[in-house]
Amino acid sequence: MTSEPKNLVDQSREGEVLVLTIQNPPVNAFGVGVPEGLHAGLDVAEADDTIRAVVIIGGGRTFVAGADIRTFDLPREQSPDLRGTVDRLDQFSKPVVAAIHGTALGGGLELALACTYRVAVAGAQLGLPEVKLGVLPGAGGTQRLPRVVGVQKALEMMVSGNPIRAEEADQISLIDELIDGDLLTGAVAFARAHVDVTPLPRVSEKAAEGGSPELFVAARAGLGKTHKGQLSPGLIVDLAEMATQVPFAEGYAAEGQLFMRAKDSVQSRGLRHIFFAEREAGKIPGLDKNTPQTEIKSAGIIGAGTMGGGIAMNFLNVGIPVTIVETTQEALDRGLGVVRKNYENTAKKGRMTQGDVEKRMGLLTPTLKMEDLKDADIIIEAVFENMDVKKEIFGKLDAIAKPGAILASNTSTLDVNEIASATKRPESVIGLHFFSPANVMRLLEIVRAEKTSDSVLATGMALAKRIKKIGVVVGVCDGFVGNRMVHRYGDEARKMVEEGARPQDADAAMHKLGLPMGPFEMSDMAGLDVGYLIRQHQAKVAGQPKPDGWLDRIVEAGRKGQKTQAGIYDYPDGRKPVPAASTDELLSTFRSEKGLTSREVGQDEATKRLTYSLVNEGAQILDEGIAQRASDIDVIYVYGYGFPAYRGGPMKYADEQGLKSVVADLEQYGQTPAPLLKRLADDGKTFADWDREKARG
Numbered sequence: 001m002t003s004e005p006k007n008l009v010d011q012s013r014e015g016e017v018l019v020l021t022i023q024n025p026p027v028n029a030f031g032v033g034v035p036e037g038l039h040a041g042l043d044v045a046e047a048d049d050t051i052r053a054v055v056i057i058g059g060g061r062t063f064v065a066g067a068d069i070r071t072f073d074l075p076r077e078q079s080p081d082l083r084g085t086v087d088r089l090d091q092f093s094k095p096v097v098a099a100i101h102g103t104a105l106g107g108g109l110e111l112a113l114a115c116t117y118r119v120a121v122a123g124a125q126l127g128l129p130e131v132k133l134g135v136l137p138g139a140g141g142t143q144r145l146p147r148v149v150g151v152q153k154a155l156e157m158m159v160s161g162n163p164i165r166a167e168e169a170d171q172i173s174l175i176d177e178l179i180d181g182d183l184l185t186g187a188v189a190f191a192r193a194h195v196d197v198t199p200l201p202r203v204s205e206k207a208a209e210g211g212s213p214e215l216f217v218a219a220r221a222g223l224g225k226t227h228k229g230q231l232s233p234g235l236i237v238d239l240a241e242m243a244t245q246v247p248f249a250e251g252y253a254a255e256g257q258l259f260m261r262a263k264d265s266v267q268s269r270g271l272r273h274i275f276f277a278e279r280e281a282g283k284i285p286g287l288d289k290n291t292p293q294t295e296i297k298s299a300g301i302i303g304a305g306t307m308g309g310g311i312a313m314n315f316l317n318v319g320i321p322v323t324i325v326e327t328t329q330e331a332l333d334r335g336l337g338v339v340r341k342n343y344e345n346t347a348k349k350g351r352m353t354q355g356d357v358e359k360r361m362g363l364l365t366p367t368l369k370m371e372d373l374k375d376a377d378i379i380i381e382a383v384f385e386n387m388d389v390k391k392e393i394f395g396k397l398d399a400i401a402k403p404g405a406i407l408a409s410n411t412s413t414l415d416v417n418e419i420a421s422a423t424k425r426p427e428s429v430i431g432l433h434f435f436s437p438a439n440v441m442r443l444l445e446i447v448r449a450e451k452t453s454d455s456v457l458a459t460g461m462a463l464a465k466r467i468k469k470i471g472v473v474v475g476v477c478d479g480f481v482g483n484r485m486v487h488r489y490g491d492e493a494r495k496m497v498e499e500g501a502r503p504q505d506a507d508a509a510m511h512k513l514g515l516p517m518g519p520f521e522m523s524d525m526a527g528l529d530v531g532y533l534i535r536q537h538q539a540k541v542a543g544q545p546k547p548d549g550w551l552d553r554i555v556e557a558g559r560k561g562q563k564t565q566a567g568i569y570d571y572p573d574g575r576k577p578v579p580a581a582s583t584d585e586l587l588s589t590f591r592s593e594k595g596l597t598s599r600e601v602g603q604d605e606a607t608k609r610l611t612y613s614l615v616n617e618g619a620q621i622l623d624e625g626i627a628q629r630a631s632d633i634d635v636i637y638v639y640g641y642g643f644p645a646y647r648g649g650p651m652k653y654a655d656e657q658g659l660k661s662v663v664a665d666l667e668q669y670g671q672t673p674a675p676l677l678k679r680l681a682d683d684g685k686t687f688a689d690w691d692r693e694k695a696r697g
């Protein structure tokens, strides 16, 4: 029995116009069933003389948002044939109008570019974001877009991957008409008005204007800053240059080959992993989709320091009024001053008007009285890390906050269960761990405490989305996911230096992997005194002798990091780390006093030891259920710690290396593999397998 080919395209008639409506919710990705349906529609249009034009439109909320990324790893013969479809459209004998609303992205815009005409409603977004997935436009985009909007604009769009709005697309003739009112009615009217045009305009027959050798030199030079270490952006520039030099068919053929190369690269696998991981992170197993949520119309923040001010900005940016509390007028004035200055700097760069600055500042109410938080829907505590202080604050909040208000702590390490116990409503307490600078970093660890209610958790997730953060749910433990892993990583880095590595070598190993900062640059930036005080405190509590590591000695020498212009590194210009002779001297004294023999630690060893220490702790965290998925850990490391997205995060990186070899390396370097990691390696599995099996239950 042969089954009918899948067809995801509806056909309808509007007089002499055939309307093809793509129905592949939620985003009309160009998946199996779409090309079949479009070809079927084009067959009808070709065979019927009474049909004089075709309109292609998306059903539901959008035009085609791209090729179906889930089909990228299918064998070619099972993949939806996007290229075959655009080839047919390019040569079609009757005018075809792409009618765009929502988003026309990637393969969606390429489909539209192969049509005779494009129309769109205001606010629709058009773009070629393939670079963000480590690939390049593979269905003619690199050859057609430069022919339509000119080489410079095409490069800008394809290299950044950022979409433009239909209004701009209209100005640069990427679309032929901006439709006012109903899209389908406008598109059909446009099609009718063009049925007699001969010959039909075809993008592939145009020339790509505006390319010059200098433009391509500058474009390639720019990639070092924006896309260091990445494959696909360079290929995109090469192809855009070809669009100016060779006939369409030749450039198009080259694009096909280079697309396959990029698609099969480890970088594209990493970026696609993160694309889906980010969306998965928003899903909480067992949490009913219809869980009632608290409507957040106002927020209170306790503490106007760097974190409190940064957190406030997230709310102000989306129009949520904030009341911010401090203990002294001076601290309040300073905090508000910093928020204003941040906004004014943005305005100076032209990314905001002075009116926007005033509007946001107008939503911020400073106060010295905690009682002023009585009407807030959510209250976030952002004071320094001290359990007694936090418990006292939560005790007071319990008496002040209105019933149903969410009480959140921005703690980065402390036990949220204990904080919640200071209230009579632990179900309303949650951890919201923002990353510094809180107005910039996209990650938000959402700490689900033992008694946090489903409603509070669901509200926290929705709030993250509203304030444009990527929320990841984590459980309670010291440091949650991100900082707990980073502590292990810091320990390993310190140990490597004891063995003979120079701090700059450890940092260089991580730069090579694509991280903007290595472990020691990061410690200097965060302030060495923070870790120092914690170590001293922990030793005291445990009745152990005063710690005397090399890093403790650096702090005791008055070098606290970037803020004192001296830490592990020197900071002659205040910002850029320069290896410090004093650190070398201190290290050699330290090693000889402790009887340590120095040996050379190679870059490969340094990279493995540091990265795998993250992976090993990550595996332990997974096993304990502190993170829901390995892919959540990747999201945390990419958005909170600058792990390169094109490597997919530490857990994906380990999967790509093979867990057997990760275990062997850990053992070689004296680390004990976590039981889960060992089990997966023994079974020949990956963290992705573990995630899949867990999702199946």
Ligand code: 3HC
Binding pocket: 026, 027, 029, 065, 066, 067, 068, 069, 070, 082, 103, 105, 106, 107, 108, 110, 129, 130, 133, 135, 136, 137, 138, 139, 141, 276, 279, 280
């Ligand atoms: N393929 C497969 N699935 C996709 C998809 C795509 N291109 N785009 C989105 N989805 C899925 C998401 O994974 C999500 O699935 P889930 O509900 O199971 O988690 C669902 O559609 C909804 O997506 P979002 O949650 O992201 O919805 P938003 O409304 O927030 O955003 C969007 C919509 C702006 C379209 C966003 O999804 C997006 O940016 N998608 C990717 C667009 C893209 O990169 N297109 C280019 C693809 S590569 C290509 O076309 C190659 C070609 O040149 C050959």
